[in-house]
Amino acid sequence: MLPDIAINAEHLRKTFGDVVAVDDVSLTVPTGSVLGVLGPNGAGKTTTVRMLATLIRPDSGHATIFGRDLTGDPTAVRSLISLTGQYASVDEDLTALENLELFGRLLGFSGRKARARGSELIEQFGLSAAANRPVSGFSGGMRRRVDLAASMIRTPALLFLDEPTTGLDPTTRTQVWSVVRDLVDQGTTVLLTTQYLEEADQLSDSLVVIDSGRVVASGDADSLKDRVGTRSLEIAVEPARLDAAARVLRGVLDATVTATPENGRLVAPIADPSLSARAVVALEDAGITVAEISVRRPSLDDVFFSITAAPAAPPASDTDAATESGAAA
Template sequence: MTNVNAIEVSHLTKKFGDKTVVDDISFSVEPGEVFGLLGPNGAGKTTTLRMITTLLKADAGQVKIFGHDTVKEGRLARSMFGLTGQYASVDEDISARENLMIFARLNGLSRSDARERTAELLKEFSLEESADKALKTFSGGMRRRLDLAVSLITRPTLIFLDEPTTGLDPRTRTQMWDTIRELVKQGSTIVLTTQYLEEADQLADNLAIIDHGRLVKMGTPAELKREAGGSKLSFTVAQAAQVAAAAKLLASQVTGAVRQVGQQLSVSLSKVAELTPILAALDHAKITVNHLSIQEPSLDDVFMNLTVGKN
């Protein structure tokens, strides 16, 4: 069982009418990792997630959860994961405690076990003080924490989080990140869809970037950033009269194109070691520069490189 992937997706395809929304996607997720699904709005992320979690029937392809086919062994496969959506699937007119009790009972727990599990989750997600207040009084962050708690009632080893921090303020988002990291420490496997690239960079061990229903790139955040074109060097030339000479000098030192905005020049470096000869050449030419910076590529760069001009 240890060699079995948490998820195995093979040639997953979905059409709505004449439009192919998910186009022959394949990937696997290892136990204990955070796997991120990234893509522009309408790229097919949520449709892919809905097919994996059996909420939507695929037109072609196969999904296995811990080795179990989601079509042939649907009930068993579904028992192994929890799903948290973008919006809380709970009753706003009753309390957090009552919501958790109801979902615990629906999941087959006895009344006493449901009461015990509810108390555990309220404590784990810092909802004890508000446990008996109606949900309509909850903030967005509290609602999201409750929705996550509901999905964890049965202690699933695999958790699907569909844009779990959308609409949350930065502080609450960071709290959710801490919660997700804690779940991983406890042995959970997480599949995360998100529109926040920083979130994917912070949390994901591996990423799949989807665009127009196709899987366009996979890798760790570090691997994808390395492929985005290396570090970016930028500086301002102190004297306007020397900008043209500085741009020519810079072009002679690197293979990438030099960009100029006013007196600021920037270029991509294939490796940081290229910086030393550039600075030596500028010094030799008596060209003074200010505001020099080296910026590592970000997932934003990766995302733009892979999806720009396609939407």
């Protein structure tokens, strides 16, 4: 029986020479949940993952994985985890199925069981037509799928996914999301780093935003969106009536109205969504026809841009720029 907390990390820090890759990262991940980790390039996300996956030792701080000490008992930790890094790491001379069989045998499966599990994953990741082709002829997206499948040969208690869908087409990305959801339904805990904010929104139970090696925000998606600010009212009118419509909206909403003449749209912050109906009535009373109207709450994109600093080029010595990847268990 696994404890209720999968990851408990306190004040992790890691430097590479004079470069501080991770300055102060603390996070807690309940068992059976998905934590999304966001942040600009070079923020320290991959370095944090590599520390938690026992690939590198933290300089300071403390962490446990299902109660096992990260640095004191790394063998026990490794028996519970699986990792897919940023870059696909597969044997190009082997076929897709042979790669998966190899990983299965390394994990202690019998030959028959390794082949059966490999075949199951080949089908799950949409690789049936290419199962017996050498990986050397695969596209980057196909290699990525083989790499992801390899990390799931054995259903891990904790799965680290470091930007797992980079380079995948939308259809394959959706397939990966489905696989992740299935794993979580089976009890697997997932720590996911991603640059696709929609992915984080779709999959994560909670989010952590890292910038400059520190946690700068945390919470579920809704709480982070609410932190950014109020909703926005967006209205489309005839371009020739844009200025008049803007005056009407300013009077009704008592707020700044931003106009986009190119598409005849007006955007204004709106604290109370019910004011949108009053705005439409006021526009119609002024003889202005409303073509479209929507009330939009802040997105994770808005959260990301408002919380993080301007992205900077990742330092050469930060392992976010050169990740040791592949499936590890």
